[in-house]
Amino acid sequence: MFASHDQLCSIGELAEHAGVTVKTVRFYSENGLLPEARRSTGGHRRYGPDALDRLRLIRSLRALDLPVREVRRVLQQEEDDRAADAGSALEDAVAGQLRTLGAQITALRWQEAGLQLVQDCPPGERADRLRLIGAMSTPPTTDALVRFWRGWLPARMPARAAHAFLEVAVPQPPDAPTPAQALAFAHLHALVSRPCPGTTQPQPAAHRAAGAHGSALLYSGLAEAYELAGTQMLRGRDPHRGDALDSFVDAYVGAYGGRDTPEFRTVLHQQLATDPRIDQYWDLVSQLVTPAGATPEPTPGSAHDWLCAALLTT
Known part of the structure; x- marks a missing residue:
């Protein structure tokens, strides 16, 4: 996959292949999500052939807005093919994110309904309606x-x-x-x-x-x-x-x-x-x-x- 004689690539090459910035790759590396294969004699990170697939998986998980700690759990379980509950970390993370998004969507719908109430009422009633709506949590x-x-x-x-x-x-x-x-x-x-x-x-x-x-x-x-x-x-x-x-x-x-x-x-x-x-x-x-x-x-x-x-x- 990589042109070097040892099949390793630099952080810049990995970023280019994945279509991300060097800063992104460095962030994932420093947070333990993307381990390097070794360091060059000059102290630069070198990544193995499997790094690109792992980086793409990380990007996919982060695109779903999964927190870094959940991404780490999924990756750790991906590495252990012998796990009896293989895949459960991903399922749990996705289910948790769906619950979070559901709560956020519900809150936004209540905010939308509240804004509509304020917009549609006569100007003289808006202060009272604002107090009425503002007394509740959202949702x-x-x-x-x-x-x-x-x-x-x-x-x-x-x-x-x-x-x-x-x-x-x-x-x-x-x-x-x-x-x-x-x-x-x-x-x-x-x-x-x-x-x-x-x-x-x-x-x-x-x-x-x-x-x-x-x-x-x-x-x-x-x-x-x-x-x-x-x-x-x-x-x-x-x-x-x-x-x-x-x-x-x-x-x-x-x-x-x-x-x-x-x-x-x-x-x-x-x-x-x-x-x-x-x-x-x-x-x-x-x-x-x-x-x-x-x-x-x-x-x-x-x-x-x-x-x-x-x-x-x-």
Whole structure:
């Protein structure tokens, strides 16, 4: 490959064959990625015939923006043909880089949606919108939403039951948000980040009294009732008595004991009517998860309102 009698080449010749600068070859050599075969009598680097292929591999890996430390791992494993997991270093490096790029692309999409929101709003509203968007990280996290619900849920609620509820109640930010979705999530973040009136976050009285075991039964039953109510809502049905309402009432009966009677339902409605309302939260969740032009999907909040209204039906 090389014209010299010993089949070695200088750093300049190697750079020329590879189409890179001498500075690039020197950088890879000094970082241990491209070992030299030996030094000339004048102290200059000399490279063997395999150096060109190795240099091209390094360039390919670096073109994928793999860090030098990952390139070194791949090269080290390439040298060990006996490795039982040959190729895994490259696979791991590529997978890691894909995750990094995915996160960067998601962040850029959120930045784009935020810029679009600022550009499209009236000049007098831009300062407020900037503050609203600037309060979130890019891309945003659900940490503030989870903290909000941790304060709302009954104390000492079993971890499994709390996790199941949070899976439903906390929407994940989309990877490619529309401006409308970005605005909805920004409002949602602002809503749950505001200081609560008084010293503690209000909790529904109907939930506080259930205790740890009762709260698990309550929220499990409510999840089933909300799903049944959601089916009725998608069919356009007005609040009415039936399986969804029975399941809703049974959730409270199971948590507190007693029997499902007209008197129990009356007291339950009165108690739920005076509980703290978070309708705005569920309205924003609906805006966030519903595609443009589609019929809003039922949320636990809208299903709860439907069921509370059903308590008044005869």
